[in-house]
Amino acid sequence: MTGQEKYNLRMGLLFISPWLCGFILTALYPLVSSLGLSFTDYSVLSKPVFVGTDNYRDLATDELFWQSLWNTFYFAAISIPLNLGLALALAIMLNLNLPGKKYFRTIYFLPSLVPMVCLAVLWQWMLNGRLGLINAMLRPITDVLSAVLEVSISPPNWLVDPAYAKLGLVLAGMWGVGNAVVIFMAGLQDVPRALYDAADLDGCNFWQKTRHVTLPIISPVIYFNGIMGLIGSFQVFAVPYVMTDGGEGPARSLLFAATYIFNKTFRSLSMGYACAISLILFLIILALTLVATKLTKRHIHYEGK
Known part of the structure; x- marks a missing residue:
């Protein structure tokens, strides 16, 4: 390595040193320490005691852990395709030459x-079964159905009925698709x-152009938003935790993996056990990401390849 190359290396490391420090302190160190603590009995207030694989053996018979995983998978399976489809549809619509599209982009x-x-x-207010805005819009529909079918039909009690609690959370999650819409719009440009123009000459309509031109070209953007949605869905925490005062919801239907980790850490003071759950969740997200990458590899079109 020449003197100039050594100088360039030192300057490069200097410029990225703030990022390296942040990565080591906020990502690498917590990951390594969590791995070590997952093999200990650590109550936060006392020194960790090595217990081997006891935490992982306990997870195998922990019903709340498996329920939290089931709730997380269920929520992700519904929210990811809905949010991705809604964001893509809105981006395509906002990319058309429609009046007032700048204002709608902001909205x-x-x-x-x-x-x-x-x-x-x-x-929490919008999903309120008695006073919420969602049920206020659904009530006229259910009244008509009740009259036609001659049976009593009422809007769901979203945050009380376990059958609808996760669906209500999906609706709340669709509120924040704006980030994905912006990324899709950037890809559409x-x-x-x-x-x-070539598709127009071939007589393609709007849907044919969308299917055979737009979607293949922006496939890397769809993949990116899908992976980010996958990671975000498996880390859902703040909204269900606040909406149901602890994140468990009716019959623990809103007990997600991230919520269970929080409860074990700060309520039960079982940091070692929580670290084991965190590592399992990390491996699940990593495995799903690799599987999604493998399955979509031949469907993603990169410019120049």
Whole structure:
């Protein structure tokens, strides 16, 4: 390595040193320490005691742990495709030459800036079974159905009925699709106009152009938003925790993995056990990310390849 190369290396490391320090302190160190603490009995207030794989053996028979995982998978399976589809549809619509689209872009993006606690309080009222805005809009529909079918039909009690609690949380999550919409719109700007012109000459309609031109070109953006949605869905915490005063909800239907980790850490003071759950959750997210990458690899089109 020449003197100039050594100088360039030192300067490069100097410039990225703030990021390296942040990565080591906020990501690498917590990950390594969590791995070590997962093999201990650590109550936060006393020194950790090594217990081997006891925490992981206890997880195998922990019903609350398995329920939290089931709730997390259930929520992710519904929220990811809905949020991704809604964000993509809004981005395509806002990319058209429609009157007032600048204002609509702002309107759809602003909710994503609302802090999670404020969003939770807002949707706690909107999903209220008796006074909420959602049921106020559904009530005329259920009244008509009740009259037609001659049976009593009422809007769901979102935050009280376990059958609807997670669906209510999905609705609340759809409020913040603005970030994904902005990323999709940025991807749509990179679709060559010449491809649309060629499709017009071939007689393609709007849906054909969307399917055969738009979606293949922005496939890397769809993949990115999908992976980010996957990670976010498996880390959902603030909204259900605030909405149900502890995050468990009716019959623990809103007890997610992140909530269970928090409760074990700060309520039960079982830091070692919580670290074991955190590591399992990390491995699940990593495995799902790798599987999604493998399954979508041949469907993603990168420019120049």
